[in-house]
Structures are given as C-alpha cells and as structure tokens.
Amino acid sequence: MIPTAFDYLAPSTVDDAVRVLADAGEDAKVIAGGQSLVPVLRMRLAAPTTLVDLGRIAELRGIRDDGDALVIGAMTTHHDVRRDPLVATHTALLRAATDTVADPQVRHRGTFGGALAHADPAGDLLAPALALEAEMVVCGMDGRRAVAARDFFVDYFTTALRPDEILVEVRVPKHTGWGAHYEKFSRVAQAWSIVAVAAAVQAEDGVITQARVGLTNMSSVPVRAHAVEDALVGRPATVESIRAAAELAAEGTRPAGDGNADVAYRQHLARVLTTRALVTAVGA
Amino acid sequence: MRITVTVDGTTYTDEVEPRQLLVYYLRETLGKTGTVVGCDTSNCGACTIHLDGHSVKSCSVLAVQADGAEVTTIEGLARDGELHPVQRAFHDNHALQCGFCTPGMIMQTLDLLADDPDPDEHAVRHGLEGNLCRCTGYQNIVRAVRDAADRMRPGAGPAAERLADDSRQMVGGE
Ligand SMILES: Cc1cc2nc3c(=O)[nH]c(=O)nc-3n(C[C@H](O)[C@H](O)[C@H](O)COP(=O)(O)OP(=O)(O)OC[C@H]3O[C@@H](n4cnc5c(N)ncnc54)[C@H](O)[C@@H]3O)c2cc1C
Ligand code: FES
Ligand code: FES
Numbered sequence: 001m002i003p004t005a006f007d008y009l010a011p012s013t014v015d016d017a018v019r020v021l022a023d024a025g026e027d028a029k030v031i032a033g034g035q036s037l038v039p040v041l042r043m044r045l046a047a048p049t050t051l052v053d054l055g056r057i058a059e060l061r062g063i064r065d066d067g068d069a070l071v072i073g074a075m076t077t078h079h080d081v082r083r084d085p086l087v088a089t090h091t092a093l094l095r096a097a098t099d100t101v102a103d104p105q106v107r108h109r110g111t112f113g114g115a116l117a118h119a120d121p122a123g124d125l126l127a128p129a130l131a132l133e134a135e136m137v138v139c140g141m142d143g144r145r146a147v148a149a150r151d152f153f154v155d156y157f158t159t160a161l162r163p164d165e166i167l168v169e170v171r172v173p174k175h176t177g178w179g180a181h182y183e184k185f186s187r188v189a190q191a192w193s194i195v196a197v198a199a200a201v202q203a204e205d206g207v208i209t210q211a212r213v214g215l216t217n218m219s220s221v222p223v224r225a226h227a228v229e230d231a232l233v234g235r236p237a238t239v240e241s242i243r244a245a246a247e248l249a250a251e252g253t254r255p256a257g258d259g260n261a262d263v264a265y266r267q268h269l270a271r272v273l274t275t276r277a278l279v280t281a282v283g284a
Numbered sequence: 285m286r287i288t289v290t291v292d293g294t295t296y297t298d299e300v301e302p303r304q305l306l307v308y309y310l311r312e313t314l315g316k317t318g319t320v321v322g323c324d325t326s327n328c329g330a331c332t333i334h335l336d337g338h339s340v341k342s343c344s345v346l347a348v349q350a351d352g353a354e355v356t357t358i359e360g361l362a363r364d365g366e367l368h369p370v371q372r373a374f375h376d377n378h379a380l381q382c383g384f385c386t387p388g389m390i391m392q393t394l395d396l397l398a399d400d401p402d403p404d405e406h407a408v409r410h411g412l413e414g415n416l417c418r419c420t421g422y423q424n425i426v427r428a429v430r431d432a433a434d435r436m437r438p439g440a441g442p443a444a445e446r447l448a449d450d451s452r453q454m455v456g457g458e
Contacts, residue, residue: 001324002303002305002308003305005301005302006302008285008302008346008348010348010351031346031349038326038343038345039324039325039344041303042305042324042343043324053349079338103413104395104396104411105332105339106344106414108338108340109340109344189413190327
C-alpha cells in the first residue's frame with residue numbers, strides 16, 4: 001500500500017530537528033533508517049502529518065572513543081556498527097547482537113538509535129544495551145538529558161522519549177576483554193527473536209568475576225537476569241556452573257504467549273539459550 | 285518536493301510527493317520496471333537496488349530520502365549489450381524459474397561479492413538472507429553466485445576482468 005500524505009522536513013542539525021519537531025505538533029514523527037517506520041506507514045498503521053528525517057544530520061552518525069565508554073551516534077547504521085573495530089574490541093556483545101539483526105539490505109539503512117527508539121520487545125539491540133548498562137543521550141526543547149537503559153524502555157514500543165525529544169547518541173561502557181555472545185532463537189531466516197539472550201562475562205584465572213545477562217522478548221521490555229549474574233560471580237567458568245546458574249534465567253519473568261511460543265516454552269527457551277550464550281561467551 | 289537522483293548513470297530531477305516510495309519513483313516516474321515489488325512487508329528483497337553503493341530495499345526508502353544520491357538498478361548492469369558476469373552466471377546456472385526474485389537476487393549478489401569475493405555456500409546463503417525465492421529452492425542460485433565469483437576473479441580472462449572492474453566501481457566496494 002501507499003502511505004497517507006505527509007509533509008517532509010530534512011533538518012541538518014540536532015537543534016533544528018528538535019525545533020521543527022516541536023513546531024510540527026504531536027502528529028509529527030521522526031524517521032531514521034525507515035526500516036521499521038516505512039513498513040508501518042505502508043500498512044497505514046500510522047499516519048503522521050509530518051516526517052522529520054534525521055538522515056541529513058552528520059553529527060548523529062559515527063562512533064567515538066570517550067575514555068571508559070564508546071559513544072555511538074543514533075544514526076549509525078547496523079552495517080557500520082558491525083564493521084567498527086572499536087565496537088568489536090570494547091563492546092563485543094553489541095557486535096554479536098547486531099550481526100543477527102535482519103538482513104544485509106535492512107542493516108545498510110536501519111540505525112542503532114532507530115532500533116532502540118522503536119523499542120520492539122523482540123528487537124535484538126535492547127537487551128545488549130540494557131546488559132552493558134548503556135546510557136541514552138536525548139535532546140529536546142529543554143536541552144539534553146541522559147537516561148539509563150533500564151529507565152529508557154518503558155513498555156511495548158514505548159520509551160522515555162518525550163514527543164519533542166530525539167535520541168542523539170548512546171554511551172556504551174567499555175567491556176574490554178569480556179567474553180560475549182548473543183544467542184538468538186527464531187524459526188526462519190531474517191526473523192525476529194522468539195527469545196534471545198545477551199551475555200557478557202569477565203573471567204580471571206578460570207573464575208568468573210563479573211557477568212551481565214540480558215533477555216530479549218521475555219517481557220514488554222528487555223530484562224536483566226540478575227539472579228543468573230549473581231549465581232555466576234566467583235564460580236569457575238565451566239559448563240557445570242553455567243548450567244546451574246542458567247536454571248534461574250526465567251525467574252520473575254512474565255513473557256507474553258503468542259503463536260510462536262507460550263509462556264512456559266519461552267521460559268524454557270530462556271534457560272536453554274542462557275546456557276548456550278554463557279558457554280560460548282566464556283569459551284567453556 | 286523536487287529531488288535530483290542519478291540512476292544508472294543518468295541524472296534526473298523530478299517533483300515527487302514525500303510519500304512516494306523509491307521503487308515507485310523508479311518504476312512509474314522513470315519507467316525502470318526492471319526493479320519489481322514482491323511484498324508489502326519489506327521481506328522479499330525483489331526490489332533491491334544500490335543506493336550510494338550499498339544494497340537497500342527500494343520499497344522501504346522514500347524517494348525524497350534518495351535526493352542527491354546515486355542509484356544503480358538491475359537495468360544499469362549490462363555493458364554494450366553484454367550481460368554482467370553475475371547476470372550471465374544466473375542465466376547459465378538456471379538460477380531462476382519465474383524470474384521475479386532475480387533482479388533483487390542479482391543486485392544483492394553484487395553487494396555480497398564486493399564484500400567477500402569468494403563466499404562459501406554458507407556465506408552465500410547468509411548474504412542472500414534478505415531475498416526470498418518461491419520457485420527454485422535456492423540450490424541453483426547458490427551455484428550461480430559461486431560461479432559468478434569465479435568469473436569475476438582477477439585473472440579470470442580479459443572480458444570478465446573488464447566487466448568485473450566496472451562492477452566494482454558501480455557497487456562502490458566496501
Ligand atoms: C525485514 C526486516 C527484518 C528485521 N529484522 C530485525 C531483527 O531480526 N532484529 C531487530 O532487532 N530488528 C529487525 N528489524 C528492524 C531493524 O532493526 C530497524 O532498523 C529498526 O527497528 C529501526 O531502525 P530505523 O533506523 O530503521 O528506524 P525507523 O524505522 O526510521 O524508526 C523507528 C521508530 O523509531 C523512531 N526513531 C528513530 N530514530 C529516532 C531517534 N534518533 N530519536 C527518536 N525517535 C527515533 C521513529 O520515529 C519510529 O517511530 C527488521 C526490519 C525489517 C524490515
Ligand atoms: S518489495 Fe518485498 S522487500 Fe521490497
Ligand atoms: S524464480 Fe520465481 S521467485 Fe525466484
């Protein structure tokens with residue numbers, strides 16, 4: 001189908017984008033890579049009166065080293081995240097998850113910021129952002145503020161972004177030297193996660209010193225498996241200790257049941273995939 | 285809104301509605317019907333083109349987003365009446381039945397080969413993940429891509445080399 005008619009604005013700075021977004025009123029929408037939004041417009045599930053395109057704003061693109069964190073511009077494409085040597089070295093979990101997103105064509109257009117702002121509970125970049133304790137830098141008429149990942153994801157397709165705010169960049173703390181893996185379960189190629197697990201582990205002399213585990217599609221928002229993380233610390237980096245900890249992966253989760261998986265099956269998947277993700281992450 | 289786009293080497297300036305999808309601009313405004321629409325969900329990849337050197341699904345890009353960009357479609361691959369080596373390889377390996385997925389498959393193959401000039405079977409299947417074929421079962425498509433890689437390898441012969449160089453420029457490399 002053809003989208004309903006809208007006005008189109010393509011500002012070239014963040015300040016201009018925020019201003020035109022506020023001026024255009026509440027039926028305005030931001031467009032980034034368009035890989036979620038254009039399909040939605042085509043189905044006429046949304047009918048914004050104005051689209052504000054962030055694609056011409058150079059300051060929103062690129063990845064920089066900022067000491068203890070990497071700063072990833074919201075408009076950096078999945079393709080560029082996958083290719084970036086800083087991402088591979090310091091936030092290997094993000095690299096692993098981005099590898100599983102969609103297909104090459106979609107990764108050439110779709111953006112890191114767009115995926116986070118879209119906040120699809122099956123989206124693959126939310127759980128890694130949560131597990132790595134990323135911080136979203138957002139900008140609105142009142143200026144910039146930082147929002148921790150755990151506060152950013154509010155509900156299905158809903159974030160802490162206010163109507164006049166755009167996501168500018170994401171600070172991802174470095175996890176240099178940590179083992180990492182993203183284990184995704186889906187039925188066919190280029191499909192969304194039924195459940196997926198993001199794991200990053202730091203080990204010293206065969207003993208786990210720190211662990212981060214994030215779950216995709218186990219709730220309306222990404223969730224941290226804190227019980228698993230706590231059970232791993234101080235344990236040997238072996239399959240046995242991972243299996244024992246992964247038993248706790250579904251604790252406290254309330255996933256939705258749908259045509260792909262009911263609640264009990266999703267919880268089963270969370271335990272199995274957590275084991276696999278951790279085993280690969282530590283190389284056990 | 286007025287846009288200027290270079291498509292298959294020719295520059296066009298046109299007035300378009302912001303809601304016009306790039307694929308319909310190519311097909312209906314420019315008459316480049318080689319690029320086809322196979323779905324309404326951004327899944328099938330039949331509409332794949334290159335936008336500034338990278339493969340994209342042209343049904344999922346607004347024409348206004350392509351303002352100032354360089355587009356290559358399936359119609360821009362042949363040179364002097366000679367099929368591009370990838371087109372040849374698809375033909376010779378019977379990599380199509382109805383042919384509807386073929387323009388997108390070939391455009392995505394070019395993107396894949398620019399990235400990985402010698403992909404193994406797994407890499408081919410992974411690289412074409414965003415392209416669906418309802419007819420062939422993919423076996424001959426995989427065969428054709430690996431054959432195309434052979435034909436485009438430097439030293440594969442003067443004709444192939446010339447075409448391979450052109451195509452490398454066209455897809456912009458990585
Ligand atoms: C066939 C297909 C398969 C896919 N498979 C997967 C998959 O397996 N895993 C996965 O994670 N994703 C998948 N995706 C989605 C993909 O990751 C998208 O890139 C992503 O969801 C949205 O990014 P975008 O830049 O295209 O955003 P857009 O589509 O442009 O925008 C999405 C939403 O976010 C808002 N928005 C975007 N950027 C900002 C910003 N900077 N500030 C404020 N609001 C903003 C928009 O207003 C819109 O509401 C798939 C998409 C397709 C088409
Ligand atoms: S027409 Fe199916 S992906 Fe574009
Ligand atoms: S040949 Fe018919 S869809 Fe591929």
